Amino acid sequence: MVKKVGVAILGLGVVGGGTYQTLVDHHDFYLKTQQVDITVEMVLDLNLERIRQLGIPEECVAKSIEEVLANPNVDIVIETIGGIGVAKNFVLAALRDGKTVVTSNKELICKFSHELEKEAKRNRCGLYYEASCVGGVPIIRTLLDGVQANHITKMMGIVNGTTNYILTKMTYEGADYAEVLKEAQKLGYAEANPSADVDGFDSTYKLSILSSMAFHTKIPFTKIFREGISAVETKDIAYGQEFGYTLKLLAIGKNTENGIEVRVHPTFIPSSHPLASVNDSFNAVYLTGDAVDDVMLYGRGAGALPTASAVVSDVIYAATHTEIKYSTFKNSAQADSNTKFVSNFESAYYLRLLVDDKAGVLAKVSGILGKNNVSIVEITQKGSPDEATGRVPLIVITHKTRENAVKNAIAKINASGIGSVEALIRVEQ
Amino acid sequence: MVKKVGVAILGLGVVGGGTYQTLVDHHDFYLKTQQVDITVEMVLDLNLERIRQLGIPEECVAKSIEEVLANPNVDIVIETIGGIGVAKNFVLAALRDGKTVVTSNKELICKFSHELEKEAKRNRCGLYYEASCVGGVPIIRTLLDGVQANHITKMMGIVNGTTNYILTKMTYEGADYAEVLKEAQKLGYAEANPSADVDGFDSTYKLSILSSMAFHTKIPFTKIFREGISAVETKDIAYGQEFGYTLKLLAIGKNTENGIEVRVHPTFIPSSHPLASVNDSFNAVYLTGDAVDDVMLYGRGAGALPTASAVVSDVIYAATHTEIKYSTFKNSAQADSNTKFVSNFESAYYLRLLVDDKAGVLAKVSGILGKNNVSIVEITQKGSPDEATGRVPLIVITHKTRENAVKNAIAKINASGIGSVEALIRVEQ
Numbered sequence: 001m002v003k004k005v006g007v008a009i010l011g012l013g014v015v016g017g018g019t020y021q022t023l024v025d026h027h028d029f030y031l032k033t034q035q036v037d038i039t040v041e042m043v044l045d046l047n048l049e050r051i052r053q054l055g056i057p058e059e060c061v062a063k064s065i066e067e068v069l070a071n072p073n074v075d076i077v078i079e080t081i082g083g084i085g086v087a088k089n090f091v092l093a094a095l096r097d098g099k100t101v102v103t104s105n106k107e108l109i110c111k112f113s114h115e116l117e118k119e120a121k122r123n124r125c126g127l128y129y130e131a132s133c134v135g136g137v138p139i140i141r142t143l144l145d146g147v148q149a150n151h152i153t154k155m156m157g158i159v160n161g162t163t164n165y166i167l168t169k170m171t172y173e174g175a176d177y178a179e180v181l182k183e184a185q186k187l188g189y190a191e192a193n194p195s196a197d198v199d200g201f202d203s204t205y206k207l208s209i210l211s212s213m214a215f216h217t218k219i220p221f222t223k224i225f226r227e228g229i230s231a232v233e234t235k236d237i238a239y240g241q242e243f244g245y246t247l248k249l250l251a252i253g254k255n256t257e258n259g260i261e262v263r264v265h266p267t268f269i270p271s272s273h274p275l276a277s278v279n280d281s282f283n284a285v286y287l288t289g290d291a292v293d294d295v296m297l298y299g300r301g302a303g304a305l306p307t308a309s310a311v312v313s314d315v316i317y318a319a320t321h322t323e324i325k326y327s328t329f330k331n332s333a334q335a336d337s338n339t340k341f342v343s344n345f346e347s348a349y350y351l352r353l354l355v356d357d358k359a360g361v362l363a364k365v366s367g368i369l370g371k372n373n374v375s376i377v378e379i380t381q382k383g384s385p386d387e388a389t390g391r392v393p394l395i396v397i398t399h400k401t402r403e404n405a406v407k408n409a410i411a412k413i414n415a416s417g418i419g420s421v422e423a424l425i426r427v428e429q
Numbered sequence: 430m431v432k433k434v435g436v437a438i439l440g441l442g443v444v445g446g447g448t449y450q451t452l453v454d455h456h457d458f459y460l461k462t463q464q465v466d467i468t469v470e471m472v473l474d475l476n477l478e479r480i481r482q483l484g485i486p487e488e489c490v491a492k493s494i495e496e497v498l499a500n501p502n503v504d505i506v507i508e509t510i511g512g513i514g515v516a517k518n519f520v521l522a523a524l525r526d527g528k529t530v531v532t533s534n535k536e537l538i539c540k541f542s543h544e545l546e547k548e549a550k551r552n553r554c555g556l557y558y559e560a561s562c563v564g565g566v567p568i569i570r571t572l573l574d575g576v577q578a579n580h581i582t583k584m585m586g587i588v589n590g591t592t593n594y595i596l597t598k599m600t601y602e603g604a605d606y607a608e609v610l611k612e613a614q615k616l617g618y619a620e621a622n623p624s625a626d627v628d629g630f631d632s633t634y635k636l637s638i639l640s641s642m643a644f645h646t647k648i649p650f651t652k653i654f655r656e657g658i659s660a661v662e663t664k665d666i667a668y669g670q671e672f673g674y675t676l677k678l679l680a681i682g683k684n685t686e687n688g689i690e691v692r693v694h695p696t697f698i699p700s701s702h703p704l705a706s707v708n709d710s711f712n713a714v715y716l717t718g719d720a721v722d723d724v725m726l727y728g729r730g731a732g733a734l735p736t737a738s739a740v741v742s743d744v745i746y747a748a749t750h751t752e753i754k755y756s757t758f759k760n761s762a763q764a765d766s767n768t769k770f771v772s773n774f775e776s777a778y779y780l781r782l783l784v785d786d787k788a789g790v791l792a793k794v795s796g797i798l799g800k801n802n803v804s805i806v807e808i809t810q811k812g813s814p815d816e817a818t819g820r821v822p823l824i825v826i827t828h829k830t831r832e833n834a835v836k837n838a839i840a841k842i843n844a845s846g847i848g849s850v851e852a853l854i855r856v857e858q
Binding site for chain 1: 447645737
């Protein structure tokens with residue numbers, strides 16, 4: 001039995017436009033394979049030129065959100081505006097009117113899922129957001145219905161395409177950060193103001209959503225330790241490679257006996273790790289569960305059609321399931337009261353120092369590290385003395401220790417007069 | 430609101446035992462995170478020693494399938510017996526009695542899904558089989574509810590852990606097939622009679638299930654071209670590596686304009702392809718959809734707990750969804766009447782020849798290939814003449830051509846008297 005479903009699309013940018021095209025092009029395919037007859041009843045966008053470009057018939061063009069919501073043929077509202085201004089108001093209004101909402105808006109879900117889910121439950125309509133994380137990769141569906149039998153103990157994700165593109169270029173072409181960023185901006189892979197991507201904000205929004213689902217408690221993005229890639233130097237990537245490591249901006253979540261650890265930062269992983277070969281704008285999430293062991297999902301984390309794939313898969317899911325399973329955010333902006341967060345987390349470290357080229361310096365560095373509970377796997381001098389300062393680069397790889405221990409040791413080295421720590425990169429296995 | 434669900438487990442082998450453990454160990458976790466109270470009401474297995482080992486209370490031990498089905502507390506029947514003998518009868522009996530079935534049985538689903546789904550629909554109960562393909566990796570859920578917005582045009586899978594383990598050892602340790610097989614048997618990774626794995630039967634069952642779902646028509650396993658790994662020589666793997674290729678036993682499905690292509694055979698893929706680094710007993714499926722582009726799911730394809738993860742995730746899904754979405758097998762043992770199968774498929778090829786060490790031989794080989802529509806990318810002599818025959822090895826990499834063209838060319842070369850084709854390996858990009 002075929003089910004008739006009307007949708008409205010709010011916002012016809014890259015994702016909204018891709019969604020419109022996908023729905024129109026696949027109408028007969030969905031009718032045949034999914035027994036759903038999906039029609040785009042209305043669209044809403046201020047840019048009328050864009051509406052014309054997409055060839056949207058005039059009778060579908062709404063002038064206001066009220067007009068969209070007053071249309072009895074609209075069952076599902078797709079929000080692809082982005083941001084937390086009008087997008088939030090429109091989504092809340094749609095839910096209040098009992099319309100199921102499908103959104104690609106990571107910032108909205110990250111910051112306001114509790115409000116939105118409360119409204120959705122109250123009005124018995126659905127709220128779907130597969131497209132908010134990792135584009136076309138069905139990571140949300142997997143967490144909800146694919147690996148829900150597991151205590152998820154760890155997740156590591158490459159969840160931002162722009163930074164992965166930049167780091168890939170720095171790794172394999174030896175280019176500098178500033179140079180690659182400029183190129184990425186020219187190609188449209190990075191925004192004119194790249195902060196949301198390169199400073200890791202985008203990754204923290206996604207980690208907040210994914211770790212909340214994986215760990216069954218709300219993880220506010222403000223609890224996430226964040227360090228971007230703008231200070232990464234190409235030479236550290238190259239030195240890391242010599243030690244068998246590849247640099248990625250990872251979103252890391254761990255559910256340990258001591259509590260939950262959530263952090264986004266440049267990370268060295270063994271070059272043989274499956275995440276190490278996720279290159280360019282590809283994304284991947286690597287999960288560890290107590291039954292399933294390791295699972296990785298890989299694919300395009302952005303782009304019009306890959307993201308539309310997630311939006312439309314949600315639309316079909318919503319259209320073919322009258323029962324709604326909400327996530328486990330529990331309508332709260334905060335974590336459960338019994339959730340502990342670990343900020344002084346455990347990690348191994350890569351350090352690059354510049355030290356005096358004198359006898360006894362190595363012993364002094366080792367001594368300071370040891371006294372601060374930082375034990376050394378390997379310490380190597382790299383290259384020849386700097387002409388101006390006469391100092392030599394020293395690479396240290398540490399065993400697992402605590403973040404505070406390393407920070408203390410670095411302060412002591414910098415104060416010792418024998419040299420300075422020029423780079424710190426965390427290492428995961 | 431907590432939902433109470435009783436399950437019965439039929440067969441307590443590796444997967445059944447792992448499922449029992451997972452359900453018992455996670456009871457409170459599922460209660461808290463999924464609002465389901467799942468209890469194992471009954472188990473059925475001839476091996477009473479195994480039941481004791483697992484510490485199953487006596488009152489849960491059934492003596493017959495009738496006793497299981499007569500128990501009104503059993504809502505879901507888990508079938509982890511395997512094979513198509515009693516397993517089929519038990520599953521059909523359970524469905525007839527209106528019990529939802531969760532199974533890990535690939536052969537049963539591959540060969541009898543049409544009968545089982547018909548019975549399930551008739552009695553309005555569910556039939557779930559995530560665990561039948563690729564262990565804990567949620568590939569079935571992904572096809573049903575993650576990428577269903579796409580025309581899937583291609584899938585390539587490493588879906589058998591035993592053969593991937595053997596090929597990995599041959600690739601990275603240079604060991605011979607027979608030697609590695611013996612070792613795998615000693616470690617319990619391969620059966621005493623390894624045919625189901627090494628001859629590719631297991632992979633064809635899984636490809637039949639996955640391609641049926643991806644292409645929305647039943648793909649009987651008898652339509653799948655099948656070639657195992659027992660004739661693979663380690664030297665061809667090594668030569669392939671020199672050309673930038675890695676050898677994998679791939680399950681390949683393509684939905685092309687000319688029809689559907691389904692095949693299982695040793696395949697060279699570029700060593701930079703994400704599937705090339707799926708090693709040991711890990712499995713992965715690489716999908717291409719018209720919107721999502723490329724997606725890969727990676728994880729453990731077998732083992733007690735990874736497979737139990739899939740079984741139990743299905744149990745939780747069944748328990749929390751009263752609505753049932755059936756797959757698109759359409760109750761038929763055969764493909765739709767308008768489905769075309771392509772047996773004379775298109776591929777690139779790696780050929781190893783032994784040819785006379787004489788002037789003009791290269792030109793003759795090239796001539797025969799050319800006359801048979803096989804165009805050459807590269808032709809290289811490898812190593813020195815064989816002492817006994819005086820013949821030299823020649824490696825040929827071809828452009829894309831048709832399977833029949835290559836087979837014809839090989840017959841001509843073998844009949845020409847100038848040499849013989851010793852190895853043929855298909856190449857995918």
